[in-house]
Amino acid sequence: MGVFTNSIATFLAPIKHYLDDESVSEVLINGPKEIWVERKGKLVQVPEGFHDEGALQAAVRNIAQSVGRRIDAENLVLDARLPDGSRIHAVLPPSARKGTTMAIRKFAKAADLTFDIMIKYGTLSPAGAEFLAMCVALGKNMIVSGGTGSGKTTVLNLLGGLLPAHERLMVVEDASELQIKAPHVVCFETKPANVEGKGGLTIRDLVRSAMRLRPDRIIVGEVRGPEALDLITVMNTGHGGSMGTTHANTPMDALVRLETLAMMGDTTIPIAALRRQIAGAVHLVVQAKRLHDGSRKISHISEVLGVDEHGTYKVQDIFKFVQTGIEPDGKILGAMQPCGNLPTFFEEFAVNGHPFPKEKFYKEGAVPSQAPATNTTTNLSQYSPAQIQALQAAATKAGMTLEQYHKALVLQRQRQAAQKAASKKSGGEAA
Ligand SMILES: Nc1ncnc2c1ncn2[C@@H]1O[C@H](COP(=O)(O)OP(=O)(O)OP(=O)(O)O)[C@@H](O)[C@H]1O
Ligand SMILES: [Mg+2]
DSSP states (O other): HHHHHHHHHHHHHHHHHHHHEEEEEEEEESTTTTTEETTTTTTESOOOSSSSHHHHHHHHHHHHHHTOOOSSOOEEEEEEETTOEEEEEEEEETSSSSSSSSEEEEOOTTSSOOHHHHHTTTTHHHHHHHHHOOOOOOOOEEEEEEETTTTTTHHHHHHHHHHHTOEEEEEEEEEOOOOOOSSSEEEEEOOOOTTTTSSSHHHHHHHHHHHHOOOOOOESOOOSSHHHHHHHHHHTTTTTOEEEEOOOOOOOHHHHHHHHHHHSSSOOOOOHHHHHHHHHOEEEEEEEEOOOOEEEEEEEEEEEEEEESSSEEEEEEEEEEEEEEEESSEEEEEEEEOSBBOOTHHHHHHHHOOOOGGGGGGTTTOOOOSOOOOOOOOOGGGSSHHHHHHHHHHHTTTTTTTHHHHHHHHHHOOOOOOOHHHHHHHHHHHH
16 A cells, blocks of 8 residues: 555645644545535535546545555445545545545544543543443443444444453454554455456455454444344354444444344344344443534443343443533533443452442432342352363353352343343233
8 A cells, every 4th residue: 555655645635734634533525626624523614625526536546546446437436545544435426416525534543532531521431431441351242333423433442452462353344444452453354346246255254254263252343234143143152242333323223223234134033033132142332422512422331131022122321421501602511420220240340350339330329220139149069060060161261260150150140030030021011
């Protein structure tokens, strides 16, 4: 790609200074003469322009070439990234009515946005960030959901960076964008088919390959097609801590969206079974939101509890953003607050050596509603020597003592039983 760096810079000369300007996060080109830039979440039109449509198309073609993709009369759209990692999407006329239309999402250096900075920006609370970090450590499967440009990829990047050092992470993306800072990361990018329609590799193909390459966890950068089913399968087959992003406006919608996407493929799974699989696979939904004032927040961190007998997903919010007011200039005031619900896996924190005070889930001055009652007595004498041996092996693999592992197992079973009972109860009440 090195040889293209200079040519791309030359072709993009009219907007180059915006690409270099750190206060600009996005450059939007609506044909050669209309250019907008985003600063602090707000869009302003700028006077610069390209000489003509030909000059703009030459720039787009050059970018396409640099990443081995094509944009022409047969392929009017392009997903690619610039040599510095900035992501672009372009559409050519006649589909783009104003002339070549392109969005350049500036590459945010991984070091730019950390959880600490996000806390300072008010994107989430320290307790919320700590909770997410614990959930990554515990191998909870997560979906980061949100609208366009709400900060999903940024959150996924940060979560990926919290991975334990001994784990092997496989990342699958359409156009490579994530830059996860972890010691053992392997990245894959899709490849469009050639002119004869051959040689293409889809996200689904790559997830299947990733599954055969001994992953501990798999991340699918953006789930927007039938690969949703593959990600669910990954999550349900012991690759705990797998993650992905999807476009949806609420945690509940994110689950419904996954369901819709999973059904886009050739699946013949009955809907009720698919729902149970999704509800069993996804432990947490992290909802990102871009507010009216341009700020990005994590609006919800929610736990998926299951599905009730009517096929409705059951979700409990653990943390959410609460707006408390608005300033005269439109700036939204508020902060992330705990919702007073204890995650059902709360006990796992302590068992796995990550104690997390219950109080952090309390609403101010209130007592959180309790997770299903748990009896943590562990009696190993009920097992045969062979069973003990199997438990010991699993415990060693998980880096725990036999007692710790057994305790976690008992808790997990109790939780599942409680969830089952709760879903029966809510079904019964509604009937
Ligand atoms: N918490 C935040 N505070 C300020 N800026 C942020 C925050 N999170 C993300 N951003 C910025 O917002 C822009 C969009 O972020 P990001 O690419 O993560 O969004 P996205 O939801 O993945 O977008 P898309 O839907 O296009 O994939 C980036 O420029 C990023 O640096
Ligand atoms: Mg994204």
